[in-house]
Amino acid sequence: MKHFILFFSTILFFLGCSKESYTTFSNMPDTKLVKSDFQKLPNWDDEEYSNALNSFIESCKTSKTKEIYGDLCVKAAAAADAKEFLTTYFIPYKISSADASQDGLLTGYYEPELKGSLTKKEPYIYPIYKTPKDLVVVDLTQQYPELKGYRLRGKLQGNKLVPYHDRENANANTLDAEVLCYTDSKIDLFFLEVQGSGRVTFENGETIFIGYDNQNGYPYSSIGRYLADIGAIPLQEVSLQSIKRWLEENPSKIDEVLNYNKSMVFFRQKEQSATGSLGVTLTPKRSIAVDRKYIPLGTMLYLSAKTDEVDFNHIVMAQDTGGAIKGSVRADIFLGYGEEAKERAGKLKAPLKLWILLPKEESL
Numbered sequence: 001m002k003h004f005i006l007f008f009s010t011i012l013f014f015l016g017c018s019k020e021s022y023t024t025f026s027n028m029p030d031t032k033l034v035k036s037d038f039q040k041l042p043n044w045d046d047e048e049y050s051n052a053l054n055s056f057i058e059s060c061k062t063s064k065t066k067e068i069y070g071d072l073c074v075k076a077a078a079a080a081d082a083k084e085f086l087t088t089y090f091i092p093y094k095i096s097s098a099d100a101s102q103d104g105l106l107t108g109y110y111e112p113e114l115k116g117s118l119t120k121k122e123p124y125i126y127p128i129y130k131t132p133k134d135l136v137v138v139d140l141t142q143q144y145p146e147l148k149g150y151r152l153r154g155k156l157q158g159n160k161l162v163p164y165h166d167r168e169n170a171n172a173n174t175l176d177a178e179v180l181c182y183t184d185s186k187i188d189l190f191f192l193e194v195q196g197s198g199r200v201t202f203e204n205g206e207t208i209f210i211g212y213d214n215q216n217g218y219p220y221s222s223i224g225r226y227l228a229d230i231g232a233i234p235l236q237e238v239s240l241q242s243i244k245r246w247l248e249e250n251p252s253k254i255d256e257v258l259n260y261n262k263s264m265v266f267f268r269q270k271e272q273s274a275t276g277s278l279g280v281t282l283t284p285k286r287s288i289a290v291d292r293k294y295i296p297l298g299t300m301l302y303l304s305a306k307t308d309e310v311d312f313n314h315i316v317m318a319q320d321t322g323g324a325i326k327g328s329v330r331a332d333i334f335l336g337y338g339e340e341a342k343e344r345a346g347k348l349k350a351p352l353k354l355w356i357l358l359p360k361e362e363s364l
Helices: 049-059 063-069 072-077 082-089 167-172 186-195 223-229 240-249 251-260 339-347
Strands: 006-015 018-025 028-035 090-096 104-111 113-117 126-129 136-139 151-157 160-162 179-183 197-202 207-215 265-270 287-289 300-306 311-320 330-337 349-359
Touching: 049 072, 049 082, 049 300, 049 311, 063 072, 072 082, 082 090, 090 300, 104 186, 104 197, 104 339, 113 186, 126 186, 126 265, 167 251, 179 186, 179 197, 179 265, 186 197, 186 240, 186 251, 223 240, 223 251, 240 251, 240 339, 300 330, 311 330, 330 339, 330 349
Parallel strands: 104 330, 113 197, 287 311
Antiparallel strands: 006 018, 018 028, 028 090, 090 349, 104 349, 113 179, 126 179, 136 151, 151 160, 197 207, 207 265, 287 330, 300 311, 300 349
């Protein structure tokens, strides 16, 4: 936990009309934190503490969580009272963005299931690619520490590194990549890329699990926003369901819309169902994707968001990332597998408040 060293503890900033002090930690330099307490967390007394602690213990199997929480990972496994353990050893800090705003956005994602074939045949004609052999990934952290978490991707052209194929060019050209399998829907394949992992079921009933392995180096661009901008779907009605319905009703526009997002994801086969960037199996409603520029993977958080159908007020673990997840008060919550999860995830868009739970100084 030595990585969480206070930079400042008495700097002032304005939230609305009130003056508050914020804290900044060494490995979260762009994230402003306001010290809080558990009784200020919405619906804290209704939390399923044992369930929450189990999620923390599962994350403690990874080096990133151990690095952040140290001996608390050992103490958690032996804790007799989950609530007492959490309130004794942790302090909640409310997360604020760089402009001191505390309101963010919660969306949802799920584990999709596609139909597929190991060989290309009608209707299975859309390839799910492994990482191309000519994709070059450059980690600039050693030369530029301020770029930690960023990687430059491209391909060699002579002795120069040039941008890799974007989505349109990749689909128009033969990639130097193996194909995991083929699927029957270009639209479903696109949403598989957005979700980051999923299942493919073959005609013989066999199912394989696949997950994110790499991407082509282009930033994610929202096709939902694009459809709203061109007047195809009102912005307030944009969802996975409305996007898919519009594409199916306008087949001649599918390529134009999908190619707006130049980012393209490459996959690998996995041994288990949905696994996040942290390397652990995702837990419905307990796992979230974050922007690791602001929130370190492996940290424990508390989120609060309200929709017309359900409220989210509980502990979650930062176990995944996503191209669309940008900013400090931003999270994508994993809702599981199946049609119900798909329906809920596709429509979820709610104002978000977020706290990160860090060890008390005496717990270090």
